[in-house]
Amino acid sequence: MLSLFEIAASLLVLSALLSWINRAYLKLPHTIGLLVMALFASFVLMALQIFVPSVGLTDTIQSAIKQIDFNETLMKGMLGFLLFAGALHVDLGKLRDAKWAIGTMATFGVILSTFIVGTGFFYLTKLFGADLPYIWALVFGALISPTDPVAVLSILKTVKMPKSLETKIAGESLFNDGVGVVVFTLILAIAAGGSGTGHAMLDTVLLAVPLEAVVQSGAGHGGGVSVLDVVELFLVDAVGGAILGLIAGWIGFKMMARIDEHAIEILISLALVAGTYALAQRINILGHHLSGPIAVVVAGLMIGNKGAAFAMSDHTRQYLFGFWEMVDEILNSVLFLLIGLEILVLGLVPEYALVTLLAIPLVLIARLCAVYIPMKVIGTFKNFTKGAIPVLTWGGVRGGISVALALSLPENEYKPLILTATYGVVVFSIIVQGLTVKNVVQRVVDPNLL
Structure with missing residues (x-):
């Protein structure tokens, strides 16, 4: 060994x-x-x-x-550093301008996609003779619907597109996991409670949410999950995480503003990410932990915008941003290598290959609906770049987070099917969508904007 x-x-x-x-x-x-x-x-x-x-x-x-626990390695190791590195480069002003589009796609869009994918996947599995209950089909819909910030930000580096579109894609990918994991957590709690495995839950998923608390609040005891459970989970995890990130980012900003020494300021940024992520998993409010990913994203936005403008010299800014660019490249390299090698140990089932192939267009149709409907609603009072809908649809890449969530499912007869479909969709998304999104942008976006 x-x-x-x-x-x-x-x-x-x-x-x-x-x-x-x-x-x-x-x-x-x-x-x-x-x-x-x-x-x-x-x-x-x-x-x-x-x-x-x-x-x-x-x-x-x-x-x-x-020997490598992919879920633990990504969720409790790499993810915080990758999200912080990505958030550093997002323009907060442009993010504010696109807040309605990002907010709607990251909330209503994710929920809509979850139910479209879940319903379609349920009938697909019935068509091919797989006995997958509707609630477990929704679990698949929930884990595959949020776009992956790591994969999206990595691919955006290779594509030239209008800044407004880039901000929408990046911003949505950074924030939609907050809603996605609440939906995933609640649906999984109901599914596990209904199948008698409510206490065989993972301790931590994307936002460090202990599912036992949700199961015990109702689903595991036959009482169902109430609207209050949903609101409570979202407020504690997402809003609490954002507040923690704001406080931690402000402390880091103030510390950096007092000195001008690039080595120490880089060390502060490292401590900020690791400390904030770890603290989010330790703080317990009403039986829920705070969202570590959202906390580091908010902290990264503060350091990358306010910190870069008012707390760093040009010399320090160059070193700090260069350091995080290297961290991003190294961790991304290892992560995508692991995604490819995981096929050796995932236990994928070849019999589900056709269902997986058909799940790919299903996920893309759901993504189109999740983009088109919110954009149409907001488009009545806000202008969007021509070609935004196809670019946002095709650029919504899935990645390692979906695989990690699928791996975190409790062991039962439905996990192999969900895991096989998830891995197939993720590989297609990264390779095919990632390699062709540049062509999509060039075809549908005004060349004068590129």
Whole structure:
């Protein structure tokens, strides 16, 4: 068995090697190239396992990957740093200008998509003879509906588009997980309570929400989840997380404003992310923890805007932003490599391949509805860039967070189907949508705006 250091070293070496191959030969966008090569390597290893089982290489690699808890690694390790790095570069002024579009897509849009995907997936599984209850189909809808901020921000680096559109896509991806995880948590609590597994819950999901509290509040005891439960969960997690991020960001800003030493200010930013994320998971209000991701996003917006303008010299700003750009690149490289290698240990079921293929257009149709309807409502009193709807639809990429949420589901007969469909949608989204979103932008957006 490999040690933690050996696993980390192997991932870094493999990330560096594949990044070099991609840059020198394939010339794909960095993270997409890593995912493609990791998937190719995984399929080669699986073929070796079938045709030359005596080699034993696949078993060794599978054993090492199994030691990595993907959900824990992403949700309690990488995510806070990746979100902070992304939020640093978002213009707060443009974010305010797009607040209605972002807010509507990140709330009503996510809920609408959840029910469209869930309902469609329920009938798809019935069509192919899979016995998936409607409530578990909604669980799939909830975990796949929010766009992934890590994947979205990574792909946005490779595409030139109008700033207003970029802000909407980035802003929505940073904030829609707050609503998405509340919906996911509540639906999963109802599903688990109804199937008798209410106490076999994960301790922490995207916003560090303990599902036992939700189950015990009603779903696990036959009482159902009330509107008050929903409001309470959202206020504590999302609003509480935002307040914590605002306070932590303000403290970090004040500390940076008192000095001008780039090394110390970078250290403060690191402490700000790690400390805020950890504190969010420790604070307990009414049985719920605060949202660590939302807290670090708010803190990142404050440091990237107010901090960069009033608390840093040009010299410090250059070093701090450069440091976080490197953190973002390194963690993204490891994350997308892991997504590709996870296929070796996920236990995907080939029999669900056709359902998974049909789930891809279903998710895209739901995304179109989640963008079109809110945009039409807001469009009656606010102008939008021409081509915004197709770009926002195709640019709504899913990623590792959906896979992590699927992995966090309790063990039951429905998990393999949900996990297989989730992984298929995520891989399609990152590779196909990620590689073609540039073409979509060039086709539908006024060239004078690019």
